[in-house]
Amino acid sequence: MPKYINNRVKDLETPGIRVFSNRVGQLENGVNLTIGEPDFSTPEAVKNAGIHAIKRDLTSYSHNAGLFELRDTVSKFFRERYGFYYNPESEIVITSGASEGIDAVLRTILNYGDEVILPAPIFSAYESLIHLSGAKVVYLDTTDTGFIPDPARLEALITNRTKAIILNYPSNPTGVTISKGSMDQIVNVIEKNDIYVLSDEIYSENSFDKSHQPFAAYSELRDKLFLLHGLSKSHSMTGWRIGFVLGPEEIMNHVIKVHLYNSICASLPSQYAAIEALTGSQDTPAEMNSAYMKRRDFVYKKLGEMGLDVIQPKGAFYIFPSIKDTGLTSLELATRLLEDKHVAVVPGSGFTSYGEGHIRISYANSMENLEEGMKRMEKFINNL
Ligand SMILES: Cc1ncc(COP(=O)(O)O)c(C=O)c1O
Structure with missing residues (x-):
């Protein structure tokens, strides 16, 4: 029916x-x-950490935001690798894959009729989730700019209905990464406007030429950026369903409500496996x-x-x-x-x-x- x-x-x-x-x-x-x-x-050690957790009966719910030990590990991972800091007490939520994190952030920030800019082509889930939230997608054509958003085009698309832009580098489906110069220009546009940025950097550890540059390293975006991440791709853990959302405390207090009503918490044995992935299996x-x-x-x-x-x-x-x-x-x-x-x-x-x-x-x-x-x-x- x-x-x-x-x-x-x-x-x-x-x-x-x-x-x-x-x-x-x-x-x-x-x-x-x-x-x-x-x-x-x-990785074997990660599998064993999950098995060990199950054998120790660590199979209950965790804190809604995720095990503190994992949030702390995530915080340290980003600080040590990329130099920026998010407070594990209040600015990190462990989700059931990055997918759930993307959905939780979008549902937290979007009202009916809001606009979200998507540089396109792009991973199709964003378009669907924006649509489900009752918001509207505004496409930024990147087909003639090497799949990287042109800053002037971005600026021209921003209206008073624009709520956010989603960025995904390294990119699915194109495989392109973004240069520091392009990032600077995009950050400059975002900074001047009252919009959020969702940066899905799930492929950051799969950058080939030089190390990845995260948008979260720009302190001027600190109160408007959400970093969406997880272990599916970096540690071949798609079925374990572990993602992370990092964002400003004020809004993360709301993101966690959407997350907890959706899934209570991420799988606990998977959270233990995730700690091992980020500490013992970094190679x-x-x-x-x-x-x-x-x-x-x-x-x-x-x-x-x-x-x-x-x-x-x-x-x-x-x-x-x-x-x-x-x-x-x-x-x-x-x-x-x-x-x-x-x-x-x-x-x-x-x-x-x-x-x-x-x-x-x-x-x-x-x-x-x-x-x-x-x-x-x-x-x-x-x-x-
Ligand atoms: C760009 C991008 N973001 C998020 C996801 C989903 O990741 P997860 O398995 O952590 O939900 C994918 C999966 O293909 C992806 O390509």
């Missing part, structure tokens, strides 16, 4: 990623290049990155040989070639590639309409799968 469900939910679409990964699973010799999670195991991201870089180089080279225009990713584990010259839409290309060659990629249109004309390939995949996937894709492109 669809007419009885919430209208905003009715409008939501199933993410393109799911559609294609489900279909490739049913095909013989399918190669799935849609995967948005590391293809590594959670894990670098180990994964050396594998990602080899795979990135391979896929980047192959896409170039196919004649596709593509920006070399500097982080995360995605690459986002243009398929405009094929004359097909991203959905047509992904569908035909799946049906003819049993290779699944994600149509760029799954990352807002600004992703049209591209496909997203995940190289969080074995070299063997990538080689096979690229071989089949090359044949497909050559036969168009």
Whole structure:
């Protein structure tokens, strides 16, 4: 009886990623290049910390904001690695993945009719969550600026209805990172305006060239910035569901209410595992990155040989070639590639309409799968 469900939910679409990964699973010799999670195991020590917690009966609820020990560990992690400080008593909430943190912050700050600026193409969850909150998305086109927001364009989009901007570097789906110069210019615009910034830096530890620059390091954003983070990508812990929100105390007092009515607290054994990830398994991201870089180089080279225009990713584990010259839409290309060659990629249109004309390939995949996937894709492109 669809007419009885919430209208905003009715409008939501199933993410393109799911559609294609489900279909490739049913095909013989399918190669799935849609995967948005590391293809590594959670580090042994982290697994053991979770197991140990379960064996010690640490399976209850925790403080709503998360175990103090974990919040303190998170605070120290960011201070030691990036030099900024958030108070573990009042400015950090542990969530069920970054996803829940993004939702909690958006629902805390958004009123009906508010506008949120999304540099696009971008991870599709933001668009849906903004829509669910009754707010409106305003897109900032980055397709002709290397997927980095142009500060003048950003400024022109800000109105008195603008509540926030969401930034995501390293980026899903493009894999691009943002230079210090561009960050300075964007921060300058945000600082002058009464808007929040949600910086989703879940891929920060998967930065390849030089170390990541966090927006939270800008003290001028201190009272308007939320840092959204977690361990899904850095420590291959997608199923453990651990995220963190760091933000100014005054608003975090409200974020925690949304979080507690939604999920009470993050899973306690996972919180113990998270402490181990941030203290004893700090080398894990670098180990994964050396594998990602080899795979990135391979896929980047192959896409170039196919004649596709593509920006070399500097982080995360995605690459986002243009398929405009094929004359097909991203959905047509992904569908035909799946049906003819049993290779699944994600149509760029799954990352807002600004992703049209591209496909997203995940190289969080074995070299063997990538080689096979690229071989089949090359044949497909050559036969168009
Ligand atoms: C940009 C971005 N943010 C957040 C998430 C969700 O992360 P989590 O598993 O911590 O909920 C993803 C997952 O793909 C992502 O790509």
